[in-house]
Amino acid sequence: MMRALGLTTLCLLFLLVPPATAMGKDVDWKATVSEAVDTLQNYLRFDTTNPPGDVTEAADFLQKVLEKEGITVTRYEAAPGKINLLARLKGTGKAKPILLLHHMDVVPADASRWDGVDPFGGEMKEGHIWGRGAIDMKGTGVLQLYAFLTLARQKVSLDRDVIFMAVNDEEIGGTMGTRYMLDHHYNELDPEYVLDEGGFGSREIFVDGKLVFGISVAEKRALWLRLTAHGTAGHGSQPHDQNPNDTLMRALNRLFSSPFPTIPNPVLNALESQLGPLAPNRFTNAIRQTTISLTSLRSGVGDPPKANVIPSLATATLDARLLPGMDAEAFLAKVQSRLGDEIDVEVIHPASQSIVTPHDTAMYRALSGAITRHHPDATVVPMIIPYGTDSRMFRLRGAKCYGILPLLLSTELATSIHGDAERIPVDQFETGIRIYYESLVEAAAR
Numbered sequence: 490m491m492r493a494l495g496l497t498t499l500c501l502l503f504l505l506v507p508p509a510t511a512m513g514k515d516v517d518w519k520a521t522v523s524e525a526v527d528t529l530q531n532y533l534r535f536d537t538t539n540p541p542g543d544v545t546e547a548a549d550f551l552q553k554v555l556e557k558e559g560i561t562v563t564r565y566e567a568a569p570g571k572i573n574l575l576a577r578l579k580g581t582g583k584a585k586p587i588l589l590l591h592h593m594d595v596v597p598a599d600a601s602r603w604d605g606v607d608p609f610g611g612e613m614k615e616g617h618i619w620g621r622g623a624i625d626m627k628g629t630g631v632l633q634l635y636a637f638l639t640l641a642r643q644k645v646s647l648d649r650d651v652i653f654m655a656v657n658d659e660e661i662g663g664t665m666g667t668r669y670m671l672d673h674h675y676n677e678l679d680p681e682y683v684l685d686e687g688g689f690g691s692r693e694i695f696v697d698g699k700l701v702f703g704i705s706v707a708e709k710r711a712l713w714l715r716l717t718a719h720g721t722a723g724h725g726s727q728p729h730d731q732n733p734n735d736t737l738m739r740a741l742n743r744l745f746s747s748p749f750p751t752i753p754n755p756v757l758n759a760l761e762s763q764l765g766p767l768a769p770n771r772f773t774n775a776i777r778q779t780t781i782s783l784t785s786l787r788s789g790v791g792d793p794p795k796a797n798v799i800p801s802l803a804t805a806t807l808d809a810r811l812l813p814g815m816d817a818e819a820f821l822a823k824v825q826s827r828l829g830d831e832i833d834v835e836v837i838h839p840a841s842q843s844i845v846t847p848h849d850t851a852m853y854r855a856l857s858g859a860i861t862r863h864h865p866d867a868t869v870v871p872m873i874i875p876y877g878t879d880s881r882m883f884r885l886r887g888a889k890c891y892g893i894l895p896l897l898l899s900t901e902l903a904t905s906i907h908g909d910a911e912r913i914p915v916d917q918f919e920t921g922i923r924i925y926y927e928s929l930v931e932a933a934a935r
């Protein structure tokens with residue numbers, strides 16, 4: 490009887506708690522972290538600024554790290570210097586793959602504004618690794634890489650393939666990167682799940698003083714517009730009522746005079762009902778509603794424009810970001826009606842289709858479970874992100890995509906992305922790698 494009870498308890502425990510080996514209890518995490526730190530410092534030293542976005546050396550470097558472990562790497566060269574890399578840990582094929590996705594290219598950095606730090610130096614300073622791409626997205630890629638390598642080293646047997654993919658070109662739209670891979674090699678990927686950038690953890694950005702991890706399940710859609718006002722040229726000494734600058738100014742005032750009508754959004758509703766009122770900042774403002782930024786105003790005759798000439802043309806560009814589910818045509822009609830007939834509106838980038846990944850899935854539960862094991866006080870929520878990622882293309886192909894950097898970011902760190910002091914905190918590397926690793930074990934191990 491005692492023995493039977495013991496066995497039952499043991500079996501139950503085995504079912505509820507993943508085995509210690511698989512969960513990495515016997516992994517030398519200190520050594521893994523020190524390798525990951527070294528790898529990221531070196532990875533950041535390859536200048537993969539896009540444009541031009543040549544990632545050859547960075548791809549060579551990642552390939553060497555993987556091949557040193559006996560892992561086969563496949564390279565896909567969309568164009569000279571435009572390389573995509575793929576490595577795979579084979580599973581039994583019982584379920585479709587999980588794809589770890591990151592991009593090797595980075596946005597430009599103005600070195601003169603980096604306060605004595607070389608954006609391509611991979612320097613360690615004050616507990617952080619500094620450099621363009623430290624978070625977006627080489628740092629995220631390195632955390633994924635060491636979770637992937639740990640799966641290989643631990644010889645975790647898998648029920649599905651786990652794929653590590655490094656792409657180029659994300660920062661300028663992904664044509665040579667994810668778009669190329671989807672158009673030419675989708676059958677080699679065909680993932681059920683994609684883990685990408687997007688969400689993160691923070692104690693201040695979502696709700697001040699409350700630890701929240703947001704996992705992105707959808708993104709807002711960019712709709713870019715060019716506005717043109719026509720008028721009659723003339724001498725600045727004699728104002729008249731056909732000045733296109735006046736027309737454009739009045740139209741823009743009407744456009745921004747009141748907020749845009751919003752529509753109920755299930756992701757947002759879930760987020761707000763779980764968290765209560767969000768902290769007031771530009772991030773939470775952007776994830777809650779459709780927004781428009783006035784991004785350029787152009788007018789005048791000559792360069793520099795003559796101060797005494799009324800021009801015949803004035804233009805502006807708008808960057809609108811629509812919440813998923815918002816009807817782009819109806820939104821555009823609203824914009825046009827506020828601007829009035831005097832303004833020509835041209836769509837220069839149409840809003841793509843919006844897909845929301847469900848969060849009632851094994852992968853989401855695995856991520857959420859791993860996060861709360863390492864951060865017991867954390868609330869994990871699905872969220873919409875205000876920026877675009879390569880996930881939008883995978884979602885259109887039916888993959889379930891989750892964007893998560895499993896680290897805590899302060900407002901300062903989060904705003905360093907694309908900014909002048911991008912850096913990633915090293916003391917969170919172990920939890921970051923382990924959250925990815927444990928999630929993969931839970932969602933992919935046999």
Ligand SMILES: [Zn+2]
Pocket residue numbers: 592625626659686
């Ligand atoms: Zn990115």
